[in-house]
Amino acid sequence: MKIAVFNNPKTGRLAVLYPxxxxxxxxxxxxxxxxxxxxxxxxxxDGTTGHIVDSNDLPNDRTFRNAWxxxx
Numbered sequence: 878m879k880i881a882v883f884n885n886p887k888t889g890r891l892a893v894l895y896p897x898x899x900x901x902x903x904x905x906x907x908x909x910x911x912x913x914x915x916x917x918x919x920x921x922x923d924g925t926t927g928h929i930v931d932s933n934d935l936p937n938d939r940t941f942r943n944a945w946x947x948x949x
Contacts (some may be wrong), residue, residue: 879909880935881917882947883927891945893935894920894927 881894896916897903903912913929921927928947936945 878932879913879929880932881913881921881927881929883921883925884947886922886925890943891947895932 878895878898880896883892883894884890885892894916896913898909898912907915917927917929926949
């Protein structure tokens with residue numbers, strides 16, 4: 878599943894955004910990629926760069942999740 882990550886300017890931490898792909902309010906016929914782009918436009922602050930990654934690329938061990946960083 879594709880998700881988005883971004884450095885949250887308010888907290889200084891990496892934020893992981895999991896779209897609700899099965900949400901009943903999602904417009905019919907909208908592709909997953911279109912829906913992810915829509916959610917990113919609504920949830921990621923202006924001036925902040927979001928990155929699309931596969932959820933399987935994130936570490937399984939979330940012990941140090943607050944220490945995760947995204948380096949461009």
